[in-house]
Amino acid sequence: MNELDRFFRPDSIAVIGASEALTSFGARYIQALLDISYGGRIHAVNRSGSEVLGLKIYRSILEIPEEIDLACVCVGARFVPDILRECLKKGVKAAIVMSAGFRESGEEGSRLEEEVAQIARQGIRVMGPNCFGTYCPEGRVTIIPGGAFPKEAGSTAFIAQSGQMSEFVTGRSFGRGIRYSKVASYGNACDINEADLLDYLMRDEASRLVASYLEGVRDGKRFFEIARGNSGTKPLLVWKVGLSRTGAAAASSHTGSLAGARAVWDAFFQQTGAIRMGGLEELIDTMVGFRCLPEGCGRGVALVSGGGAGTVIGADACEAMGMEMRDFSAETMARLSEVLAPVGTSRRNPIDLGNPYPSAQLLRSVLEIVAASDGIDVLVIRRVFFSEKVSSLLVGPGAMSHEDQEELLQVPVDTMRRFGKPVVIVLSEELTGVEDIELEEDRRKIRDFFFAHNIPVYPSEEQVFTVLAHLAAFKRVRLEGPRTADRRPIEASSRGRAVLSEIVRQSSTTVLDELRSKKIMKEYGINLTEPLLAQSRDAAVAAAEKIGYPVVMKIVSPQITHKSDIGGVRVGLANPGDVSRAFTEITAAAAEKVPEAVVEGVAVQKMAPPGLELVVGMSKDPQFGPVLMFGLGGTLVEVLKDVAFRIVPLTRQDAKAIIREIRAYPLLEGYRGQPAVDIEYIEELLLKVSAMIGDNPEIKEMDINPLIAYGDGAIAVDARIILEESTIKASGE
């Protein structure tokens, strides 16, 4: 049994802070449990009460004469730590802290929350604080206000930091046929966080889809690893909010989470195959899609429209979402010509039936021809189904009878059954006035008829294609198989760590110079122009002779970071005379411009031939840890910000994808007769950098700029590593 099971299927619950007032959180929670027919024992606890909802109120959890599986704490924030200590004493292993007034409300709250987290570490798992609890039909527990939630279980799991969203999302989705395995509102996540819940739900056999509403993440690294490790096994829907400036600030006052940077979240979705939700409707729409079509679907679409305008709108939405409206074969079009009217229709994809009221016979013929057609993975039908009332409103005397309607509704169900191809339906609201409410009722009935046959129904084309794109993406990820981080040979790793440790020991500054930075990189197999340090003119010439001309020379001094600005760099030095002169000039310039600088010498290195200048960098994201950046080098690219990111460690697919993600990618492939560069080599190099970063948490930032790429290989020409402040301090002590 997993320790989180107690939150969803507890044998007994103590509600602490359940006063006699029925509007209190505790009493409402008990009422909700009673309403949903919770089957275990409920105990009420309050310092000063006698009875609530027919239950005796104990003064303390310690007075309850039996074991408690789950404590639900609804007392004022400042009382929470003491209550939890009593729970610990009582041997309770799981507690939901609903109370607010913690990290989200300032300093004192943060202190209290830290205290709660410490107590949790002593043997009680805590969900919350500042949450609404859990809903699990199987265990007959529910959130507040969830007494009226369905007792019927389903296969969708949902986690949300926000209590209100846990209630709002589930509440909205029931009417659309969604039933849940488990829902958790986990609030400030001081103990149980999104990663714990994701891990739990990914293993949970009752849950076939995991959806989430995240303001921030507490353990991004682990959330990322779990998501990636399960890519393709279950759809993971992530609605990440708080990425805007004010959104992040609002999130911080709401649950105190830091919102991750947009680019890193982009990487998260690329790397894990998790499906990004843009909002509430999209989240529920996508749940509906996966409930009906749990395997996902292919990209090839045929659209059947009752009327021409919808073909245009549908085609636009299809392309915008990356689905493909596939051309029909001549044979398919010929067959369609046999059944469609000659005027006012279209037999190309998207098909225009001519008007919105086809006979069942016509619709059946069209769907069967299309379903049998090659390259069509999914059939979308729009503006074909209407209730009798709408039909008589729109068509007048020629309107559909009840029997006609029933026959028509059956057609897509039969087609799907016979051809095994998914069908999705656009069923719009027609009139939206108060007086039209019956039309909406009828619309919902038609919708539910299709839902019962696993045919997803949406009010608009945009929604249909948004969901189809998610279904198709999931299918692709599923077929792709597991995603595992690339592994590098152990030897390089241990040598690399040794070199870094030695450098850390010697270094008095966090910014490593080019020589030291490259020394570490070299151990990881990164091809680079190796600098030789020269402390005299003769030594410089000797170094150049050893390296081979032309060479580049640069000043080496911890005090001089912008070397070019003070005349500390010379390039294209072609002979001993050049080198000798350059040594004199560089050292003189340094002495003149930065008199206080301690000059360690001049670095001499091979001058790399011209090629395509790239940049590889790394920094640390507060939520996900080390992140690798790739892009084109040079000023123009800085302006255009044409870079892409991946969370470390990378898989081989990540290395391939990050390179192809930048807009300037055609340059790498060889644009306008320019030679292509060695893309495979760069992929390999990115994996080496990823390994180096993964091995050495002491590295805070890093960049190779430029990395010059050629038709054959690439070479790191300049490089820098910056260490964590703490590393230097610790070793300096």
Add this chain to the structure above:
Amino acid sequence: MNELDRFFRPDSIAVIGASEALTSFGARYIQALLDISYGGRIHAVNRSGSEVLGLKIYRSILEIPEEIDLACVCVGARFVPDILRECLKKGVKAAIVMSAGFRESGEEGSRLEEEVAQIARQGIRVMGPNCFGTYCPEGRVTIIPGGAFPKEAGSTAFIAQSGQMSEFVTGRSFGRGIRYSKVASYGNACDINEADLLDYLMRDEASRLVASYLEGVRDGKRFFEIARGNSGTKPLLVWKVGLSRTGAAAASSHTGSLAGARAVWDAFFQQTGAIRMGGLEELIDTMVGFRCLPEGCGRGVALVSGGGAGTVIGADACEAMGMEMRDFSAETMARLSEVLAPVGTSRRNPIDLGNPYPSAQLLRSVLEIVAASDGIDVLVIRRVFFSEKVSSLLVGPGAMSHEDQEELLQVPVDTMRRFGKPVVIVLSEELTGVEDIELEEDRRKIRDFFFAHNIPVYPSEEQVFTVLAHLAAFKRVRLEGPRTADRRPIEASSRGRAVLSEIVRQSSTTVLDELRSKKIMKEYGINLTEPLLAQSRDAAVAAAEKIGYPVVMKIVSPQITHKSDIGGVRVGLANPGDVSRAFTEITAAAAEKVPEAVVEGVAVQKMAPPGLELVVGMSKDPQFGPVLMFGLGGTLVEVLKDVAFRIVPLTRQDAKAIIREIRAYPLLEGYRGQPAVDIEYIEELLLKVSAMIGDNPEIKEMDINPLIAYGDGAIAVDARIILEESTIKASGE
């Protein structure tokens, strides 16, 4: 009286093709007119009928013993021309052709449509073919099926090519409080097109907003001019579909329109201030917004949320749409602190009330504090208003009473009245099952209460901020004042035309060489490196001496377009020897590589000093005519496609905006210590190019590449003009 008035307020209507069968289009149209209480006389016409809906059927329109204001034609396509000729004979000045089977259905249909268009030019205005007609409550006419449409008039006008969309959009919008001045479904637009209707509606006093659904445009240039000429006077909403590949194909089968290119439509919106609609919901949402707030609104938002999650979602949506969640002053926050609970709330913007059920007193205090706060232009309230049923479902025993609800609903109405600041409300569906239909009914009642007080209500934050962004954009355009194309001096223009005419007369090819292209450009005051043509070594040296060193030399031959590829270009020639040698080498290379080429000579021109390389180009869009392009020059930019477009002629604002639209714009401003370029000079240059293009319809394409820009001025280094095929043919005859 405008000639289009007849389509909306006809005194008498003849319905031609009205058979006895009540399901026929003609009979349905008559029924719709009767249903909407059309007040004029209706006459039915059919070759073979006796009576329909109590009306005598005439055999021909010529038999009707009175004048006919509007003919509505519903006969088979091939009969339409004859019917229209009869209408002409009868003296009818306006006809709606509802029949399909024209341009949208192939060659024969296109021929028929051309015939219809020719008849129209003889004195009868035609709407259609392939349309549903017009709806105008004032004139008591309606589209099919629009018999049940409201008789109440409003101030919204709507035009749609698609008949179905005219019905679908209006039908959906009535329930949301929209009432119309005029609606036209204009189909294939063989005579009356989008530009005619826009012109008419922009002058129509009854219409305060004009909305449109466009698949393509027939007279893009005029539509553009009318839209720009009226910028800021009335909101113009444009839902342009068919911009995707398959969408364009579908549009073409639907109404036969060519869909415009995406980039040119981007320019259209930038230049006209028309408001781009992304779909049906957005269109209706925006109509609702302008109905309630016809002046638009400012950008500063305060959000008041019942619960924390919504503050995050709202802040995200706000930023995504370019609205601004403004920080409150310390004083405002202090005042809010006095009324908000200390825990679980936020007094920063967005405000979290703590829970979704504030007292009227609390909400009133908060709204008044916020409305009085500086920088706040609009108040958004979310998840605060619920029906009694929802409230008791969510809150249980503490739920709102009917009186409480009424008091609460009054609060935003009072605030808006007292402070004159717009209030917008998010009112979501809570439960969506068939059994929850009463909740939706109650929701609509609350919505309509607010609508009645000109408070827009939407189901989601995304919708609210999308509409607010449109309202704010309109207000900005309105304040900006009229947009008029820049005017150039007449002299340049007539000299330029003379030079071009002369060149056209002499030219045997459409591609003008650099010398001739620059000759035309020079007349328009475009600064350029002027090439001198040399036909001997001595002449080349003399030219170089005249120009001053260094110079560039290029082969001049109509057969050689890629001059560099064959060694036909030399740069950096610094003295007579260089020039002399270059002449020999260039001519030799041409003779060897392109022996068939007729070499006119070698052009010698000043070598421009290095600067920022830009490109200015022009091509013709099939819908909007000449379009100007601006971007950064060079290979990298080609790959990144960092260019922007404007429809010609440009206003000065256009010239400013196109430069600032490219992503690389920071380079022009001087990035990282690089010098800034002379942006004003480039603006002026773009206006000169725009004038040149406007003057000379013979120019099919043009480019200046590169235009080298400096801190002071810019110079066109290479240039080419391509003439229309027809120009050369015509002058060659």
